[in-house]
Amino acid sequence: MKIEAITLRELQLPLKHFFETSFGRTTSRRVLLVTVHCEGVEGWAECVAGEGPFFSYEWIDTAWATIRDFLAPALVGKHLGQATEAATLMSKVRGHNMAKAALENALWDAEAQQKQLPLWKLLGGTQKEITCGVSIGIQDSHDQLIKKIETELAAGYQRIKIKVKPGWDLEVLAKIRRQWPGILLSCDANSAYRPHDLEHLRKFDDFNLLMIEQPLWDDDIFQHSKLQPELKTSICLDESIRHKRDAEEAIELGACRIINIKVGRVGGFTEAIALHDLCQRHDIPVWCGGMLETGVGRAHNVALSTLPNFRLPGDVSASQRYWTEDIVEPEIEVSAHGTIPIKDVPGTGYELRKDLIARLTVQSEQC
Ligand code: OSB
Ligand code: MG
Secondary structure, three states: OEOOEEEEEEEEEEEEEEEEEOOEEEEEEEEEEEEEEEOOEEEEEEEOOEOOOOOOOOEHHHHHHHHHHHHHHHHOOOEOOOHHHHHHHOOOOOOOHHHHHHHHHHHHHHHHHHHOOEHHHHOOOOOOEEEEEEEEOOOOOHHHHHHHHHHHHHHOOOEEEEEOEOOEOHHHHHHHHHHOOOOOEEEEOOOOOOHHHHHHHHHHHHHOOOOEEOOOOOOOOHHHHHHHHHOOOOEEEOOOOOOHHHHHHHHHHOOOOEEEEOOOOOOOHHHHHHHHHHHHHOOOOEEEOOOOOOHHHHHHHHHHOOOOOEOOOEOOOOHHHOOOOOOEEOOOOOOOOOEEEOOOOOEOOOEEOHHHHHHHEEEEEEO
């Protein structure tokens, strides 16, 4: 597989509803799509970097520049036997995992098409149906949040995750539990708390949560390892896990009992699979996180979620929760019992809407 060229595109897409976390509110996405051109096959992927350096230091403009100036030059003109070889070619660049993941995943997409294999099988997936949850942002009022939860439960989603921060946490969780004592419920702090909040965090134990995601600093493992034994609630790490080695450290130190895998955060499918396998060996359940993706990134999350240790419902939900019109066909749809059945067709099973992509593109560059 020769990498002949790489195309970068920025699309602008308004979200149907704003998405707010402890680090801020997003109302519209700047989406970076990457296309690799390999001997008649086009592989596509989405870079999950956000609009600003808030979830991580990466954001769309650093990803774009890092791909154009360093990562694409390391790949263009090279012959690869398999997409996984791209990781080594890009390893000279430190970090910038979301930029690397976009390129590597586009190559996996190309490899699946070239081999006429379903991407999920190429990744080593085994599950023919995946289970879905939703991530619900901080709202303007408690009532608005309760209404959203009602809607998502009625749609069949198997797990509700709410975003929390100081001032939007215990009271909200208490209200939800009063109305729905038995649902699978979790929360995500996106690093909003500190170790001195221990007594406050202990109160989360009253709500029988499936997990609390990333309570402390985004780059911390050690303080989480001191917090976890103090709580009944399982800690799940998201931001802190940048690669398999971080997970090894977190597991050995007892910093969490669950890990969220985001393929962009860990630098691509190769590392995501290695991380998945490590967690499976240590009996740490994983689930697939989301980054407000369009259908391109979402289809890749669906494929990854078929690996056997994805044992908890992921933040992999229907296109129509985010977009008036998604850029793939069919859109990602979730069944009435909160699952996505997996298609046994070559590639991702979702076609690109190239006309719509062209209309939404605000800048593009060939590398
Ligand atoms: O922490 O999981 C997170 C969105 C943007 C940045 C970080 C996170 C999220 C989500 C949304 O929770 C998940 C989704 O629905 O895509
Ligand atoms: Mg998270």
